[in-house]
Amino acid sequence: MTTMRSREGDSRWTVETATSDLRDRIRANEFRKPDGVQGQLPPASALGQQYDLSRNAINRVIAKLRGEGLLETRPGTRGATVRDWAPLVYLPQQEFEAETGPAGDLLTRLVEAVARKGESRIDQVTGEPVDERIANKLGLKPGEYVGVRRRTSIVDGVPAMTDDSYVPLRLVDGTDWMTPGNVARGTNKVLAELGHELVRAVDELRPRFTTEVENERLGLGAGGSVHAIELISTGFDRDDMPVQVTVLTLPGPRNTVVYERHRPEAEVTE
Known part of the structure; x- marks a missing residue:
């Protein structure tokens, strides 16, 4: 009908x-x-x-x-x-759960939890001059370089999101963080080994449409922009130094972003 x-x-x-x-x-x-x-x-x-x-x-x-x-x-x-394809439920708060072994990658944990198939396609690993937005979040000066990992997360054969990470190049140059390809133990683990374990993150979300570059990476086709959530996550180490900025573009039709919050337990008073 x-x-x-x-x-x-x-x-x-x-x-x-x-x-x-x-x-x-x-x-x-x-x-x-x-x-x-x-x-x-x-x-x-x-x-x-x-x-x-x-x-x-x-x-x-x-x-x-x-x-x-x-x-x-x-x-x-x-x-x-x-297609029988349900949006991926993305849970940013799971980033700081166990990050070792084959399930150390957040995408892997998310898809395995719901018996789906996921893979990460590495689109680019490079060093490049930092742009103003990332520089402001990492406390860098104009002209400084960042290491960049651009990847696309694929779920059940469908590109689900783009996932681009930026770290000051002086911290990761010559390390496994700059390896072209997937890092089995996870790039956050590499940062921890370098003395910059991520222990806190500030997430910013804003709605926008996918760009033409993202349309190509996501298989949306030229002119195929869809509404999306941009999640900008700034990770800090134990010295509260901003170490990594990750920019995720999550097309609305393919993702649901879920945050779980807990009320702090009241202090026990005599």
Whole structure:
């Protein structure tokens, strides 16, 4: 049954409004089969008739939803297939839990806890002049260099978030932190070995849209920006020195950020 929203007056469907409507229909399980398995969308020609859009415009709609992880296309099939893919629940407070062994990486712990498959794709490890925003958080001067690790976290085959870390290069130059590729024991462990164990973090969150560079890394396609949460986490060592800034871009359709808070226990008085 088609439950697309009607357009009032002379308002016509656009790629953006059709994408939003079809996204809502997918999330409402309109295309789920009677046995509970996700089914397929109607062929592009039928969707074009429903939304009064050209074949090219419908292909752009499907590409956007595929980039969000809601659809997949398979050779030899008519219509895109709806994916059973739930957003990753991201728990920043787990960063300071056990950081040793194969599960020392936060992404690994998050996906293993819910029996999902995760991997980190290292996009770049480099040294570069620090920009103003990162310099202010690390207490660096203009022109100083930072070590940078840019990676993309992939969950069940879908790029879930970008994860970029910045550390003063003088602290990590020539160490495993600058290793091209994944560091088995975790880069936070490397910082601890260098005398800069992270013991406190300040997290800042702000909503924005993904950039074109992030769209490419996240498989969203050119012009495929979606709403996202930017989480900027500044980590401090035991001397309360800012050591690392990590900038995560978490697309809204692919992530839910959850913070757990506890009321401090009241002091016992005689």
